[in-house]
Amino acid sequence: MIETFLNPAIIAAAWPILLAGLWNTILLSLVVVPLGLAGGTVLALLAGVRHPLVRWPLMAWVDFFRAFPPLVLLIFLYAGLPFAGIELGGFGCVAIAFFLNTGAYYGEILRAGIESVPAGQSEAARSTGLSRLQTELYIVLPQAVRNVLPDLMSNTLEVVKLTSLGSVVAMPELLFQARQAQSLTYNPTPIVLAAIVYFLLLWPLVRLLSRLENRSLATRG
Amino acid sequence: MSSKPIVEARGIHKHFGAVHVLKGVDLRVAERELVFIIGPSGSGKSTLLRCLNRLEAPSSGSVVVDGIDMLDPKTDINHARQRIGMVFQSFNLYPHMTALGNVTLALRKVAGKSRTEAEAIGRAALDRVGLADRAEHTPGQLSGGQQQRVAIARAIALEPRVMLFDEPTSALDPELVGSVLEVMRSLRESGMTMVVVSHEMGFARAAADRVVFMDHGQIVEQGAPAEIFEAPKEERTRAFIGQIQRH
Numbered sequence: 529m530i531e532t533f534l535n536p537a538i539i540a541a542a543w544p545i546l547l548a549g550l551w552n553t554i555l556l557s558l559v560v561v562p563l564g565l566a567g568g569t570v571l572a573l574l575a576g577v578r579h580p581l582v583r584w585p586l587m588a589w590v591d592f593f594r595a596f597p598p599l600v601l602l603i604f605l606y607a608g609l610p611f612a613g614i615e616l617g618g619f620g621c622v623a624i625a626f627f628l629n630t631g632a633y634y635g636e637i638l639r640a641g642i643e644s645v646p647a648g649q650s651e652a653a654r655s656t657g658l659s660r661l662q663t664e665l666y667i668v669l670p671q672a673v674r675n676v677l678p679d680l681m682s683n684t685l686e687v688v689k690l691t692s693l694g695s696v697v698a699m700p701e702l703l704f705q706a707r708q709a710q711s712l713t714y715n716p717t718p719i720v721l722a723a724i725v726y727f728l729l730l731w732p733l734v735r736l737l738s739r740l741e742n743r744s745l746a747t748r749g
Numbered sequence: 750m751s752s753k754p755i756v757e758a759r760g761i762h763k764h765f766g767a768v769h770v771l772k773g774v775d776l777r778v779a780e781r782e783l784v785f786i787i788g789p790s791g792s793g794k795s796t797l798l799r800c801l802n803r804l805e806a807p808s809s810g811s812v813v814v815d816g817i818d819m820l821d822p823k824t825d826i827n828h829a830r831q832r833i834g835m836v837f838q839s840f841n842l843y844p845h846m847t848a849l850g851n852v853t854l855a856l857r858k859v860a861g862k863s864r865t866e867a868e869a870i871g872r873a874a875l876d877r878v879g880l881a882d883r884a885e886h887t888p889g890q891l892s893g894g895q896q897q898r899v900a901i902a903r904a905i906a907l908e909p910r911v912m913l914f915d916e917p918t919s920a921l922d923p924e925l926v927g928s929v930l931e932v933m934r935s936l937r938e939s940g941m942t943m944v945v946v947s948h949e950m951g952f953a954r955a956a957a958d959r960v961v962f963m964d965h966g967q968i969v970e971q972g973a974p975a976e977i978f979e980a981p982k983e984e985r986t987r988a989f990i991g992q993i994q995r996h
Contacts, residue, residue: 648841651837652842654804656907657828657860666858671845
C-alpha cells in the first residue's frame with residue numbers, strides 16, 4: 529500500500545516538481561483573487577445604477593458568467609480563440625476566465641453586502657458633501673465587506689481550488705505538475721502528495737472561515 | 750426677521766410616484782433664525798427638510814441656500830452641501846470609524862484639510878458637544894445621546910451656514926434627550942441658523958423664533974411659538990397641538 533500510494537523514493541524525486549507547482553498555484557491565486565475581487569467590486573457598484581442601459585446588460589453579464597462552466601470557458605479561450613487568430617497563452621486564458629467567472633460571483637456577494645448597509649449611511653455621507661464615489665469607497669464598501677466577509681472568504685476558497693483548472697491549459701500549477709510526475713514515475717504517489725499539499729494549504733483558511741461564520745452567527749443571534 | 754434670507758424655498762412640490770407629498774411649500778429662513786417645523790407624520794415636514802440640501806430632488810420649485818441655487822444642475826452640489834449641516838433621527842454615524850474619524854472624514858476628503866488640521870478641527874468640534882474625551886470611541890461604544898452629539902459635531906465641523914435637524918431626539922431614551930437639546934441650545938446661542946423638525950415643544954417654546962405647522966404637504970399656519978401653541982388660528986393646528994400636549 530505504502531509502496532503504491534506514498535512511495536518514499538518517489539516522494540523524494542517528485543517533491544521539487546510539486547514544489548514548483550505549489551509556488552505557481554500560490555502565484556496564480558495571488559493574481560486571480562484580486563482580479564476577481566476588482567471585477568466584482570466594479571459589478572457591485574454598477575448594480576447601484578438604476579438606469580436601464582446599465583441594469584439590463586449588467587444582469588445579463590452576471591447571469592451568463594455564473595451559468596457558464598469555468599472549465600468550458602477556459603477551454604474555449606485556450607483552444608477556440610486561436611481559430612480567430614487570438615492566442616492568449618495559458619496564463620492569459622486562466623486570468624481572463626477567472627476574471628469573468630469569479631468576478632461575477634464576487635460581484636453578487638458584494639452587491640448583497642452593499643444592500644445590507646442602511647441608506648442613512650449614504651445620506652449622512654452625502655449631506656457632508658462627499659461625492660457618490662467617495663461615499664461608496666469610504667462608507668458603504670467597508671461596511672459591505674465586513675457584512676459579507678464569510679461569503680467572500682468562502683468564495684476565495686473555491687477560487688483557489690479552481691486554479692487546478694489551469695492544468696487543462698498546461699499551466700504548470702500544482703495539479704499539472706503532479707500529473708507530470710505521475711506519468712514520469714508510473715505511480716500515483718505524486719497525486720496523493722498533491723492532495724495533501726492542497727489540504728495543508730487550504731485547511732487553515734477553512735478553519736478561519738468556520739470561526740468567522742460562528743462569530744457572525746453569534747452577533748446575529 | 751428683516752435680515753436677508755439664508756434659506757429660500759419657493760413653490761416646492763414633491764411627488765413620490767403617485768403620492769403628492771409637498772404641495773407648493775414656501776419657506777424663508779433668515780440668518781440666525783431658529784425655525785421649528787411641526788406636523789403629523791406624513792405631513793411632508795421631513796421631505797421638505799431633505800429638499801433643502803437636495804437629499805430629495807423636488808419635482809418643481811426653487812431652493813436657494815446662502816445665495817446658491819441648489820437645484821441648478823450646474824451647481825457643485827457636494828461643495829454646496831458643506832454649507833448645510835444635517836442631523837438625522839437615527840444618527841447615521843459611520844460604525845466602522847471612531848468619533849473623531851466620523852467628524853474628520855469630510856474635512857479631509859471634501860474640504861481638503863490635512864489630517865493634522867482636520868483632527869484639530871474635529872477635536873474642537875467634539876469639545877463643543879462635550880465629547881472631547883470620547884474622540885477615540887466607536888459609535889457602538891457610545892450612548893444614543895452621545896452618538897447624536899457626535900453627529901452634530903460632524904456637521905458643525907464643516908462650519909455650515911445653516912443646520913437642518915430631522916427629529917434629532919425622536920430615537921432617544923427620554924433621559925438622553927436633554928444632553929442633545931443642551932447642545933442645540935448652545936448652537937443657537939452661538940448664532941447658528943437652524944431648521945428643526947421636532948416635537949420637543951418645551952425646546953420650541955424656549956428657543957424657536959418661529960413655528961411652522963404643516964399638514965398634508967402644505968404649511969397651514971406659522972408664527973411665534975406663543976401664537977402657535979397658545980392661540981392657533983386654524984382648526985387643524987389646534988387639533989394637532991391639543992393631541993401632542995396630551996402626551
